[in-house]
Amino acid sequence: MTRMMSRPRTRGAVLVAGGLSAVLALGACSSDDDGDGGSADGGSTDCADFESYGDLSGKTVTVYAGIVAPEDQPYMDSYKPFEDCTGATIDYTADKNFEQQILVQAQAGNAPDIAIVPQPGLLQQLVATGAAVEPPAEVGANVDEFWGEDWKAYGTVDGTFYAAPSGASVKSLVWYSPTQFADNGWEVPTTLDELQTLTDDIVAKGDNKPWCAGISSGEATGWPITDWMEDMMLRVGDPDVYDQWVAHDIPFNSEVPTEALDAVGNYLKNPDYVNGGIGDVSSIATTTFQDGGLPILDGACSLHRMASFYASNFPEGTDVSEDGEVFAFYLPGKTADDHPVLGAGEFNLAFADRPEVQAFQTYLSTDLWANNKASASSEATGGGWISANKGLDPANLVNPIDKLSVDLLQDPNTVFRFDGSDQMPAAVGSNAFWKQATAWITGQSTKDTLDKIEASWP
């Protein structure tokens, strides 16, 4: 009985399958024709600047990044003039696991046309896969014109220039409350000694502990301390020693790094100085970095060293401005003349050299794009994006913190250095340095900490 039944059923299934595959073939045909008809109407954009790129109608450039919603919208908006004027389509995709995925893609040979890479260390790994290609000469010329040697060096691997900088962030900032400072007659410090005096003054006043911090960040717990230490490396040492330390030309546990970490400990491991509004020294380890600076709003803490992007962590409606509820000042150098700035940023690395990719890569390296992107960010997300591009017009920025950051980056006295842990090998920069920094804040000695990081260097 069952035998008799099974045959017709089998045939039926085959028929259904055959029919469906015919539909599949039809579907494949029809999905082809929507690529072209793109929007050739220039609209309000002035296309004169894009003429040199030629007609790229029907061409597509894929962009892959780690910047997800809502910060991705300004990127797409800033590509719009290029798309409208050249006819090319820019396909932007983003993924929070970008840093892991892009390596897998490059190794497997299906990399995007352009990747927005947030770390020089990762840039080197990607170039080492052999999949990355050099940009056209115009990109190099633009970087020479709009950035400086220091930024160009971070986009260079083994003497070959690969990637132009994109966005940037400034890390050498201390968040404070301008109202609290004004009420108590405190001044923004201009040297490291003044910062020390200010800290002691706040302790003497006795209303609150001066500093607050939080380093918890899931697996990356500890990174805010690595930033602290890098900032102190630039101040206790100098930018040259910093470069040697990052490149491992001097051991991680040598004299200057030891002094630098102790200088951090002077603030963060001093029970009289921390952790305003949160707890004792060890509470730094379990407080998320997002929460670390919030006690400033209650007046429970006065100082919080954190990068420019921290502005978005304050609750909506907070007045972030020079004489508002909260603002930031430049973490001072050893003297008022020293002006080292620690920061980070992204780079546009290409994996294809088709004409449309090169044209788009060139557009991204211009001051035109930087200004388009800044205006798009101001409109879509209220700012929060800057570039070290010297052609960036501060008038396109709406956020006071962005203006402060751009002023710092464009200041002729500034010596810029890129976040060191982002350049170290992954075993150190995204593992041992974080872990040992966390162990250090919960009680491990400076010597043990630096010895263990040195031992982990591959």
Add this chain to the structure above:
Amino acid sequence: MEIADKLLSMVYALVAFAVVLGLILFLASRYERRGGRSIAWWFIAPTLLLLAVALVYPALRTIWYSFFDASGASFVGLDNYGTVFTQSDQLVVLRNTVLWTLVTPFVATAVGMLYAILVDGAKGEGVAKALVFLPMAISLVGASIIWKFMYDFRDPAAGTEKNPVEQIGLLNQVILWLGGDAKNFLLDSPGNTFWLILVMIWIQAGFAMTILSASIKAIPSEMVEAARLDGVHGFKMFRFITLPSIRPSVVVVLTTIAIACLKVFDIVRTMTGGQFNTSVVANEFYTQTFSAANQGLGAALAVVLFILVVPIIVYNVRQLRASEGR
């Protein structure tokens, strides 16, 4: 537009599935005429193929990689395994995994069983059971975030008269109300691992309770009555009637939770990120492979995890066979 695209790719997937299925059925029907066992192979073939591609090959590859250095370039023999079993940080990882696997299954099963026996036949049994079972419905990440708030710590000593500190964490607030000192639950090792384990127990006790409650209800009432007539009550009833009757279910529950604990990743990653000496093998494997770019060590950890899970699975399968054989 995006939805249309996605629907279209779903249609493709369904079509591909139908084509493959149709092909197999067609081929099988051709062979069926010749009879014999060969037809069975046609039905097993897709499974075998997928297992080979998606399980056997990657497993062998992983074992192979575990004998190589960080970048997978040069052969280092057993060095990675040496690191796993000698380096102080890695030993802490192993210790934690052992703690998880020993503590969680027994405590969760005990709690679940006790609860199942207590509410068995009581008024409002359904509601009482639902309350314990509910955590099972929450994802591990969600549960971890909830408990992270429960454990949250603010040191009262950090406040001044003008700026007193207010607790966010429920547990610490309760401790303060009772006159104790606030505690930073997630910081001090090895106690912090137990606070993480508590989250898993909270989730798994519901699972244990459901399965065990069902098998307690399946105990023949004649047996229970006969025991009663013989004068068996209370603990003796549990020891000599209930427990032997539900033994196969207890083994399944214990081994299932044990395997879940060996592979635990979400809770550790969400609550501490493996910091403060709370990392476990699965978390360390991920960290080493993807963050520290140490493929060799990551692969070795994966192999260690695999070796640890195998005996439990073997025991589980043998128990299952034994109970079916009866």
